[in-house]
Amino acid sequence: MFDARDYELLAHVQLGLPLCPxxxxxxxxxxxxxxxxxxxxxxxxxxxxxxxxxxxxxKHHRLGYRANAxxxxxxxxxxxxxxxxxxxxxxxxTLCYQRPIQPEWPYNLYCMIxxxxxxxxxxxxxxxxxxxxxxxxxxxxxxxxxxxxxxGARYQPIDKPALVHG
Amino acid sequence: MDAIDRLIINQLQxxxxxxxxxxxxxxxxxxxxxxxxxxxxxxxxxxxxxxxFGPLYHxxxxxxxxxxxxxxxPSERFAEVTALINAFPEVAHNYARSHELNxxxxxxxxxxxxxxxxxxxxxxxxxxRVYNMPKLHEYFVGLKLEA
Numbered sequence: 470m471f472d473a474r475d476y477e478l479l480a481h482v483q484l485g486l487p488l489c490p491x492x493x494x495x496x497x498x499x500x501x502x503x504x505x506x507x508x509x510x511x512x513x514x515x516x517x518x519x520x521x522x523x524x525x526x527x528k529h530h531r532l533g534y535r536a537n538a539x540x541x542x543x544x545x546x547x548x549x550x551x552x553x554x555x556x557x558x559x560x561x562x563t564l565c566y567q568r569p570i571q572p573e574w575p576y577n578l579y580c581m582i583x584x585x586x587x588x589x590x591x592x593x594x595x596x597x598x599x600x601x602x603x604x605x606x607x608x609x610x611x612x613x614x615x616x617x618x619x620x621g622a623r624y625q626p627i628d629k630p631a632l633v634h635g
Numbered sequence: 636m637d638a639i640d641r642l643i644i645n646q647l648q649x650x651x652x653x654x655x656x657x658x659x660x661x662x663x664x665x666x667x668x669x670x671x672x673x674x675x676x677x678x679x680x681x682x683x684x685x686x687x688f689g690p691l692y693h694x695x696x697x698x699x700x701x702x703x704x705x706x707x708x709p710s711e712r713f714a715e716v717t718a719l720i721n722a723f724p725e726v727a728h729n730y731a732r733s734h735e736l737n738x739x740x741x742x743x744x745x746x747x748x749x750x751x752x753x754x755x756x757x758x759x760x761x762x763x764r765v766y767n768m769p770k771l772h773e774y775f776v777g778l779k780l781e782a
Contacts, residue, residue, distance in 0.1 A: 479697075485680075485689040488673050490656060504655065511653045519696050524647040525679075526687040532644070539732065539739070550772075557774035565774040568703065571766055574736070579703075579768075611732040611739075618721045618729040618740075 470517060474502070478510055479519070486523075534583040536590045536612060541576035543607040549578055555601055556580050561593045575607060587612060636684060639667065643675055644684075694743065700750045701727075701743050702769040705736040706761065713737075719760050725753045736766060 477500055487495040493511070494504040502510075514520045529537065544552055549567055556578070557565040564581040584590035591610075598604045642665055652660045662672040679685045694701050708716045713731075720726055720740060729740040744750045754765045 479690070479692065482689055483692070485687050486651070488658075488677055488680075488688070490658060490669060490673075492657065493653070493655070508653055508655070515653065517696075519693050520690045521693045522649045522691040523653070523689070524649050524651040525644055525676075525685050526689070526691065527644060527648070528683060528686050531684045537730075553772065553774040557776045562776055565776055566770050567772040567774075568768040568770060571768065574766055574768075577771075609734065611734045611736075614731040614733055616728070616730050617717050618726060 471514065471519065474500075475510055475514060475519075478502070478507065479514070482511075529583055530616075533585050536582075536584045536587045538582045538584070538587075538590045538594070539611045539613070540580050540582065540594060541609050541611070542578045542603065543570070543575045544578045544603075546577075552601060552603065553578060556597065559593075559597055561590075562597070576609065636679075639665075640675060640679060640684070643672065643679070647688075699743060699745055700747045701741060702750055702767055703739065703741055704754065704757075704768065705732075705739045705766045706757075706763045707736050708738050708761075708763065716761050716763065720757060723753060723757065725749070 478496070481500055482496060486492045489495055491504065493507040496502075497504045497507040500507075511520070511523075515523065529535075542552075553565055553567055556562055557580075561582050561584065562580050563583050564579075566579045567577060568579055570577050582590050582593055584593065590612075594610065598608075646665060647661065651657055654660060656669070658672050659669045662669045665672070667675075676685070676688055680688060706716070706720075716738065717729070717731075720738065721729055723742075725742050725744050727741045727743045729738065731737055732739050742750055742753055744753060754767055757763075758765050
C-alpha cells in the first residue's frame with residue numbers, strides 16, 4: 470500500500486508543513502522528489518486513510534477548552550455498536566471508542582467531551598444520557614486534572630513505522 | 636487571537652489542500668492574502684495556540700500499535716511515578732484524571748510485542764499494576780473544536 474519513498478515523505482512532513490507559498494515543492498526539494506510526485510503521493514496517502522487529517526492541530530487549553538472528561542459505561546455487548554454510533558453523533562463528543570472490560574474496571578464504551586468548563590460538560594453528558602436512555606447503565610466520569618506529556622508524531626522512516634497522533 | 640485567527644483555525648482543522656499553492660487557495664477562500672495567512676499561521680505556532688500544522692497519521696494503518704493504559708498511583712508517590720512513566724519514549728500522552736485510576740497514558744510502539752514489554756517494564760519500575768485498554772473499535776467522530 471505504501472513504499473519506502475512514502476515513508477520518507479511521511480517522516481519528513483510529520484512535524485509540520487513548510488510555511489511558504491509552494492510548501493510541497495519545498496518538501497520535494499529536501500527529498501529529491503518533484504513537486505508533482507509529492508502531490509501525487511500525499512493525495513494517495515490521504516485517500517488511503519494513512520493521513521487522517523491535514524491541517525492545524527490545536528492545543529485544547531489555548532482555545533479555552535479547559536474541561537476534558539472521559540466518560541465510560543458498562544454496556545451490554547449486544548447494544549454497544551448501536552450506542553457507540555449514536556453517541557459519536559453528538560456534536561460535543563470528540564472521541565468514542567470500544568475497549569475491553571477488565572477485572573475491577575467493568576467499562577467497555579468510552580467517549581471524550583471537551584468543553585469550556587465542567588458544568589457545561591456535565592450538562593452535555595446529562596443530555597446525552599437522557600437522549601440515549603442510558604442513565605441506568607453503570608458509568609463513571611473522569612475529568613483530566615493535569616497533562617504531563619503530550620507529544621506530536623514521532624516517526625522513523627523506512628522500516629520503523631512508529632506513529633502516533635499528538 | 637482575533638476573529639481572523641479563529642476563522643483560520645476553524646477552517647483549517649481537516650482539509651488543507653494538496654496542490655501547488657495551497658496557502659493561496661485557502662487565503663482566497665477566507666478573504667486574506669497568501670502572505671497574511673502564512674504570517675498568521677507562523678504566529679499561532681510561535682505562541683503555542685497550534686501544536687502543529689501538518690498531517691495527522693492513522694497509526695494502526697501505518698503499522699504501529701497504540702493503547703490506552705492506566706495505573707492507580709498512591710498520592711504520595713505521584714511525582715515519582717509521573718517521572719518514571721514519562722521517561723518512557725513509548726509514552727505519547729499522560730494525563731492525571733479524577734479517579735482512583737488516576738494516571739492515564741497512551742503507549743505508542745511499533746509492535747504489540749513492544750507494547751507488552753513496555754507495560755511489563757512500567758509495572759516492574761513502578762510496582763503498580765498497569766490496566767491495558769486497547770481500542771477494539773473506533774466510532775467515527777468529526778473532530779472539530781470551535782475556536
